[in-house]
Amino acid sequence: MARIGYARVSTLDQDLELQVTKLTAEGCSIIRSEKASGSKREGRAELATIIDFLRPNDELVVTRLDRLGRDTRDVLNVIHECEQRGAFFTVLDPHVSTRGEMGHLVLTVLGMVAQMERRFIKERQREGIERAKSKGIYQGGKRRVSxxxxxxxxxxxxxxxxxxxxxxxxxxxxxxxxxxxxx
The missing domain is CATH 1.10.10 (Arc Repressor Mutant, subunit A)
Structure with a gap:
């Protein structure tokens, strides 16, 4: 049985250190990390590698559910794939695991909340951009690459x-x- 940690941040300028530290403290013997959007599962090679190598009684561990993904269906599919391999899934904050009877229900609700939060953020962002455009002050995003x-x-x-x-x-x-x- 192995505890395998997965850490993810959305952009190249964000830091993975805090997640890696927490996963290490939780006894994860393997930690895979990547800098990729959580809005969809495509393009996250490290997550795919973890799932491919899960064995019965292994455990996939993330610090928060939104680190696994922001789409409820993707999150539930990852959890289902873990179970198909005889492995477990655990979120550290709040602590929820598929080892427990209520784990699936709680993870489903948390997944829906993460997706809803993403929609709210996008809507607030869109409203702010529209307000700025109407005032003639919207310049668009700043170029990060020369x-x-x-x-x-x-x-x-x-x-x-x-x-x-x-x-x-x-x-x-x-x-x-x-x-x-x-x-």
């Missing part, structure tokens, strides 16, 4: 993956910039 630097590196025949590494961004951001109209 467009000029991406183009300079690309012109020097630096591969996209190396550009992304040098600028601490995703390859997709590099591709987006390279795909923008020049001029």
């Amino acid at each position: 467009r000029a630097r991406v183009l300079e590196l690309a012109a020097a025949k630096v591969p996209v993956s190396q550009i992304a590494d040098k600028l601490s961004c995703s390859r997709m951001q590099v591709y987006r910039i390279l795909g923008e109209p020049q001029g």
Whole structure:
């Protein structure tokens, strides 16, 4: 039986240290982490690796349910896949586990709350943007990656993956910039 921790943050500039520390203190012998959005399951290779290697009586542990995902169906599917492999799932805050009788019910409700919270955040954000646009003060999001630097590196025949590494961004951001109209 292994306790396997999963830590996730949504953006490259966020820190995983607190989650990793908590998972280590809980006795997780293996901890996989990634920086990826929790809005959908696609693109989260570390989570997929954990699920692929779960064995009977192993336990997947996360610090909070929203670290596993923000979509109720995705969260419940991950829990179901753990169970199909004979493994358990545990959330540390609040402490809920599929080892207990009430665990499934509580996790379902928590998953729905996480999804609802995500919808509220998006709605408040959209309302704020609309207000700012109506006042003529909305500028859009700030660029985090220098467009000029991406183009300079690309012109020097630096591969996209190396550009992304040098600028601490995703390859997709590099591709987006390279795909923008020049001029």
